[in-house]
Amino acid sequence: MKRLRCFLGDEHRSISVPEVVLSLNEQIVVKEGGYGWCVTGHLPGFHPDMGDPTIYPALAEGLARFHREVRFFSARQPADLSEGICTNARKSIARIQANQFVPFTEYPDEQELLVRAGEWLRPRLQEFEILPRQMIHGDWTPRNVLFASSGGRIYLNAVLDFEAMALDPVHVDVASMCSTLLMWSGLDDVVELIDGLLNTYESVSGRHLERDHVFTAMLAHWLCNYWSWRDRIEDGGFGQEVKDRLCLRIASVLDNVSGSHKARLTIDPAL
Numbered sequence: 001m002k003r004l005r006c007f008l009g010d011e012h013r014s015i016s017v018p019e020v021v022l023s024l025n026e027q028i029v030v031k032e033g034g035y036g037w038c039v040t041g042h043l044p045g046f047h048p049d050m051g052d053p054t055i056y057p058a059l060a061e062g063l064a065r066f067h068r069e070v071r072f073f074s075a076r077q078p079a080d081l082s083e084g085i086c087t088n089a090r091k092s093i094a095r096i097q098a099n100q101f102v103p104f105t106e107y108p109d110e111q112e113l114l115v116r117a118g119e120w121l122r123p124r125l126q127e128f129e130i131l132p133r134q135m136i137h138g139d140w141t142p143r144n145v146l147f148a149s150s151g152g153r154i155y156l157n158a159v160l161d162f163e164a165m166a167l168d169p170v171h172v173d174v175a176s177m178c179s180t181l182l183m184w185s186g187l188d189d190v191v192e193l194i195d196g197l198l199n200t201y202e203s204v205s206g207r208h209l210e211r212d213h214v215f216t217a218m219l220a221h222w223l224c225n226y227w228s229w230r231d232r233i234e235d236g237g238f239g240q241e242v243k244d245r246l247c248l249r250i251a252s253v254l255d256n257v258s259g260s261h262k263a264r265l266t267i268d269p270a271l
Contacts, residue, residue, distance in 0.1 A: 001162050007073045015062075015069055016043050016158040045146025045157040050185050053193060055154065058147065059177055060197040062156025063140055063202035067170050070135040079135060084127050084166030089220040092227050093118040104230050107247035114247075117223050117254050124216045131169040131213060137166025140173040141180050168217075171209060174201055175217035183252055215257035222250045 005017045018040030023030050028035045095101075096114040103110045118178035137144070139161060148157035166172075180193050187193060202208055226246045233239050 003077055003079075004070070004073055004162075007077065008069065011072070013069050015066060015156060017162070018043060018158070025256060040160075043146055043158040043160075045148050048142045048145070048147050048154070050142045050180055050262075051187065053185075053187055055142065055147070056177065056181065056193055056197045057200045058154045058156065059140075059142065059145070060174075060200040061204050062145065062147075063137075063173055063177070064201050065156065065171070066137065067134065067205065073093065074135045079165075081134060081135060081167050082135070084136070084138070084168035085172050085220045085224055086131075086133065086168055088224045088227075089121060089125055089128075092220075092223045095227060104234075105243055105247050107244075107251075110247055113251055113254070114223070114226070116217055117219055117250050120254060120258055121216065121223065123222055124212065125220070128169070128171075128213055128216045128220070131171065133167045133169055134168060136166060136168050136173045137176075138166050138168070138172065140176040151172055159238060170207070170212070171213045171217040172221060174198065174209060175214050175221055179218055179221070179249075179253065180213060182256055183249065186251060218253050219250070222253050226250060 001017060001020065005019055007013075008015060020028065021026065021040045021041050024038045026036065030039060048059065062178045064072050096111070096118050101111050107113065137159065144159065144161045145156055146158040146160065149155075174197075177197055181187065181193050181197070185193075189251060198211070198214065200210055229239050229242050229246055233243060
């Protein structure tokens with residue numbers, strides 16, 4: 001992140017990222033409540049309200065700009081990034097098919113849900129895996145960006161939380177916006193809003209995105225998320241409060257992308 005921050009500053013780019021600073025105890029990582037935190041310098045701006053439909057065009061426009069900037073950065077300064085959805089999706093499906101699968105949550109028919117998700121994904125992954133990959137954010141949501149406003153216009157000012165950065169198709173970040181609309185915005189006309197943000201991203205980036213590839217990224221992300229959190233919790237890490245929501249998220253996205261629900265989904269705010 002330090003190299004990216006310096007690059008953006010040296011190139012006079014319009015997006016800022018945080019600078020990690022020492023805590024009062026001169027620590028880089030501060031542990032509290034089972035979590036590890038990095039203290040960063042203050043960046044101006046405000047978190048957009050995910051329940052406000054007007055933020056999504058700005059969020060999509062900002063994502064297209066961010067992707068362009070990190071493409072320039074990675075072309076000049078290659079980075080060693082973690083495996084992304086393209087690599088981990090098949091591994092997640094293989095784990096579902098293991099003979100000794102043991103349910104992890106209280107969700108009814110947990111294994112059946114995971115199997116259905118894998119069956120929907122499997123025929124789509126071959127096409128998804130050959131899409132161009134680049135450095136992506138990995139968790140592009142309103143809580144991980146800061147907006148600024150000028151002349152009645154809102155725009156991306158800063159990007160936060162780079163823990164999930166990976167080499168993946170840009171569709172993975174776009175899918176994060178779609179998941180936010182689907183599960184947390186509480187808005188009506190989600191289908192139309194998703195179409196709108198996809199059109200905005202395409203217009204600003206100059207890149208066409210197949211909707212099915214975005215939907216593949218949505219479900220693959222939440223399937224990988226299930227195993228990531230399961231491994232963390234079983235190893236004694238934090239995240240018990242997330243456990244009961246893992247399958248609910250997969251079910252919500254699977255119902256949406258498979259066309260099971262034609263109308264707007266009603267999502268539990270606890271998701």
